[in-house]
Amino acid sequence: MRNIDLSPLYRSFIGFDHLASMIDAASRNEKQASYPPYNIELLGEDKYRITMAIAGFSRDEVEIEVQENTLKVTGKKPSKEDGERKFLHKGISERNFERSFQLGDHVKVLAADMEHGLLHIDMERVIPEAKKPRKIEIGSKLLENGAE
Structure with missing residues (x-):
């Protein structure tokens, strides 16, 4: 880049x-x-879903954290001794990861779920009433507190 x-x-x-x-x-x-691979879906006008392929990780090994406008997903596998398992071919990665996503203003994380090796994180943009556009009628007067 x-x-x-x-x-x-x-x-x-x-x-x-x-x-x-x-x-x-x-x-x-x-x-x-x-790593890990992921998708970002638009589910509705203001609804989004991130889906991450995290095969081999359990719920206890994945942490999801939101701080300010950053969503951080971390996966940590407990360390195992190399002699415990012998692989003839190892194609499923079980390495630790950390992936960050910048969230737009007013995007809230609603829920997270994990099934079949996929982590789903649902989000929604919730615009406060004060930030939404409003019509001003011609001839109307605004009071000091903003009410008509």
Whole structure:
């Protein structure tokens, strides 16, 4: 991925410095390994689902954490001694992982479920009433507290 020069934005936009940090975080996430594979689905107008293929992991070995606008999914396998199992072919990766996703404003994680080696994380964008567009009738007067 190419580096993006954001200096023109800084000259003409004030208060958008968080945009630069979001772009930087997204470029760092692109560089991380492709394990585990995942899908991002649009289930409805404001409903989303991330599905991750985490075969071999149990519920106790996976942790999901949301902090500010970052969703972090971590999988940790307990260490096992190498002599415990002998493989003729090992195609199922059981390595530890950490994958981060940047969430948009007002996106809330609703639920997580795991079945058949797939982790499903459901999310929804919930826009507060104060942020939704509202119509202003011509000739109406707003009171000091914002009520009509």
